[in-house]
Amino acid sequence: MLDFVPLKWALFMSIIIFSSVRADPLVLGFTKSMPPPNQVANFLSNRASGLARQERFLAEKLGLSDKNNSDDDIDDNEARTGKDNGDNASSATTVSSENNIYGVRNYLWSYLITVGVGHPKQEFKLILDTGSSVLWVPSSKCSNTTCPGSSSVSLFDTSASTSYQVEEGNIFNLSYGSGGCSGESGQDSIFIGDTEIKHQKFGVADKVSEDLLTDGVNGILGFGPGITDQKFNSKAEKWSTPMQHLLDNGNIKSNMFSIYFDNVDTKDELETANGRLVLGGLPPHEYYTGEIQWANLFSEGKYKYYWAIKSQGIKVNNKRISGNLRGIVDTGTTMTILAPEYGKRVISALKIVKYDEKNSLYYVDCKKINSLPTLTFLLDGNIELSLTPEQYTAPSWQTSFWLVKDNQCPLYLSTDIVTEFDFILGQKFLEYHVAAHDIDNKRIGLAPRIHDKNPE
Structure with missing residues (x-):
């Protein structure tokens, strides 16, 4: 058994059910047919928790199973x-x-x-x-x-x-x-x-x-x-x-890899949006703006098994919510996860955000997304990286996937999962930031992502 449990599958990691098996691995076909309403009802009635219902409903919703x-x-x-x-x-x-x-x-x-x-x-x-x-x-x-x-x-x-x-x-x-x-x-x-x-x-x-x-x-x-x-x-x-x-x-010259993703703006992009994995180097500069900023890895105890860094907190607009935080950058976790005690301080500063106890998620009225503040993450190495409200909130076209009302847009922020870390910067953060992983120098580099759906 692993002494320190990797946080896979914490949220939505084992949920997407793909039906199509194709020769081209990067052109997997999503089937869009909806199951009959009675199947959806029976399907949902057999699920015990809100998250489980959301996960499997999404697969049925898209007809992926x-x-x-x-x-x-x-x-x-x-x-x-x-x-x-x-x-x-x-x-x-x-x-x-x-x-x-x-x-x-x-x-x-x-x-x-x-x-x-x-x-x-x-x-x-x-x-x-x-x-x-x-x-x-x-x-x-x-x-x-x-x-x-x-x-x-x-x-x-x-x-x-x-x-x-x-x-x-x-x-x-x-x-x-x-x-x-x-x-x-x-x-x-x-x-x-x-x-x-x-x-x-x-x-x-x-x-x-x-x-x-x-x-x-x-x-x-x-x-x-x-x-x-x-x-x-x-x-x-x-x-x-x-x-x-x-x-x-000798396949690569440097013990480094980089990852960058495209976010999904519409249902159609579920079939077309691609990310990139670069082995042995930095991402091409046309994919990010400014310079890559480096944070040294924090490798004491259990943290040595992860891409772990320190943080001094989060700014909500210009209000700093300080914290002496230790967390990880992880492509295998979907949400941005904050430890409950600290995370609820951040959520409180968002003011108009509400909590859905049944489905264990934070949400906002979709019409008020633009009223939310920008979140700026203060990382070790004097790094400041931001997410706009649109970047940390699910768009209105996804509401049916989450089993919430049409006017409720969930946040890609969670404080309900008890983890070993103070924070996890997951996929939804990384969709807007390139990440370079330097193994030999024990550091991770981050920079704001430039989104071009057809960069080649």
């Missing part, structure tokens, strides 16, 4: 085992092989990258997660009993890969915020875009908790700071990360 609406005719067994076109199967789209830039998909509440595993390649759509450092995929030995949801995701068939090597007797066991997974440890080639990473160690899970697998989400690709000396495997081995392999093999 209707497998009859898949845009491609792919054999069921091929889709299940991740097999496609052998070594011609396409992993994450390579935007620029010279600069090691790869496409990442924004699915509103999750960011996925498609990774090939083995020879011939078997494809998996994985959560791109900077809050953990381990790669795992579900095993073809899974059943719906041992791995709930496995009947609708790609599974790794170790016997079908000519390059797979099992690590006999080495069992991996990972715990996350709402469950865990375990299985055998092995090594094989993995493919990010056109780049092959040989002898990568990873977990092949044959036991997975409910809700960690959903249609289209097949596991996790960890991009933590590279520390994997936790006792997550029975031999207590240190596993080299994909980044370390790339550096050792």
Whole structure:
């Protein structure tokens, strides 16, 4: 078990159910058909908590769990085992092989990258997660009993890969915020875009908790700071990360990666908005404004396993709400999360925000979004980065996804989740800021994002 639980799945991480399995990993088809009203009613009545209802209702709302609406005719067994076109199967789209830039998909509440595993390649759509450092995929030995949801995701068939090597007797066991997974440890080639990473160690899970697998989400690709000396495997081995392999093999010149996302402005952009993963360097300057500002990592105790930084608080417009805060930057968490005691001070300063106890969320009258103040995060290194009201509030077209009234726009801010940290800057913060992760120099760089839907 991990000593320090990565905060995956804390909010909306295992929720999006994708029905379409396509050869092109970056053109996954969302089906828009609505289920019959009685199905929605029955569906909602079987869910105990407000968040669970929101999560699954979104999948039904978009029709994403209707497998009859898949845009491609792919054999069921091929889709299940991740097999496609052998070594011609396409992993994450390579935007620029010279600069090691790869496409990442924004699915509103999750960011996925498609990774090939083995020879011939078997494809998996994985959560791109900077809050953990381990790669795992579900095993073809899974059943719906041992791995709930496995009947609708790609599974790794170790016997079908000519390059797979099992690590006999080495069992991996990972715990996350709402469950865990375990299985055998092995090594094989993995493919990010056109780049092959040989002898990568990873977990092949044959036991997975409910809700960690959903249609289209097949596991996790960890991009933590590279520390994997936790006792997550029975031999207590240190596993080299994909980044370390790339550096050792000369594929990249710098032990650094960068991530930047596009936000989703309309329903149509659920199919088109892309992010980027840059391996070995900084993001192209056309994607951000000003200069990248660097904050040193805070690595005492449990924090050494995360991209952890300090903060001096938040400014609400020009009012400073001070705090001696320690938190993390994490692509694997959706919301911006503030510890309850501090977070409620911030929420109180927003004045017009109300709280929905049934659904455990803050919201504002959609017509009053522009009346909210700008939030400026005061980070270590004299860094000040802001979110406008429109950037930390869900737009009105999303209200039906949250099971709130049409005039209630939820905030992408939460104070209700008890975490190990004072704050988490998650995906909704990172949609408006590029993030450069410098492993060797133990620092993270941030800059305001320039949003251009067609930058190439």
